[in-house]
Ligand SMILES: CSC[C@H]1O[C@H](OP(=O)(O)O)[C@H](O)[C@@H]1O
């Protein structure tokens with residue numbers, strides 16, 4: 080049994096979290112550079128929490144330049160066991176309305192300008208992301224949302240676009256009608272892939288702000304409309320987070336889905352062929368299997 084530590088990555092509109100005991104902003108350095116911002120640590124109902132604003136306070140990083148590897152490494156380094164990602168998203172479904180939340184369980188990754196792995200030449204690893212989110216953590220997020228009175232949809236496919244521009248109508252229709260996606264955003268990849276490589280449980284809560292551009296009654300995505308919905312969504316997201324310690328509990332049993340053992344057989348590079356410099360960089364994320 081290990082101790083639960085909840086990492087929360089707050090998306091657009093969610094730059095602070097209140098109500099933590101012994102709260103402090105902690106600067107964390109990683110071999111991948113600095114995370115998006117300092118990390119707010121403390122406890123909530125006796126469970127340690129680490130909150131990281133994905134874009135930094137004041138919204139400094141674009142979806143492309145968010146330091147995804149540093150963020151995940153820093154959370155792991157602090158002892159986080161579960162990562163809850165809260166993100167503003169557009170909807171492809173009439174019934175998934177602005178203000179609703181979706182517990183995402185699949186992704187289509189259309190990003191192309193980001194570092195997507197901790198591994199590479201000198202230490203190669205291949206983890207499975209067939210099921211990129213943790214069902215146990217996702218269920219806790221769903222239960223927390225329901226307890227808060229939030230309209231929550233259990234399961235959905237999130238199209239991750241590079242951005243920063245929103246989609247054209249043709250793209251929006253392709254993602255919705257042909258690819259069967261439910262929501263769209265710009266940030267959950269490579270975040271989810273990196274969390275898996277770091278053997279962290281990862282759940283994604285899509286907080287819907289708009290209908291993207293496919294919807295005949297809503298026209299183009301308008302950032303002003305999004306901002307109006309963001310504030311209410313951020314409050315609901317904070318309410319969801321406040322319920323998680325009670326639902327997850329302080330003592331953590333091994334993940335029944337194996338998220339915390341994802342690297343067990345993933346590293347292909349023979350021990351005598353591993354680059355010691357690369358292995359050293361992997362100390363926080365893969366020290367369990369590399370003995371680094
Ligand atoms: C607020 S409009 C677009 C912006 O919001 C989302 O960010 P996040 O996922 O961090 O909440 C979306 O992915 C874009 O980056």
Ligand SMILES: Nc1ncnc2[nH]cnc12
Pocket residue numbers: 167168169170240245246263264265288289290291292300305
């Ligand atoms: N329609 C949309 N497309 C991409 N990212 C978003 N974030 C919020 N709404 C979005």
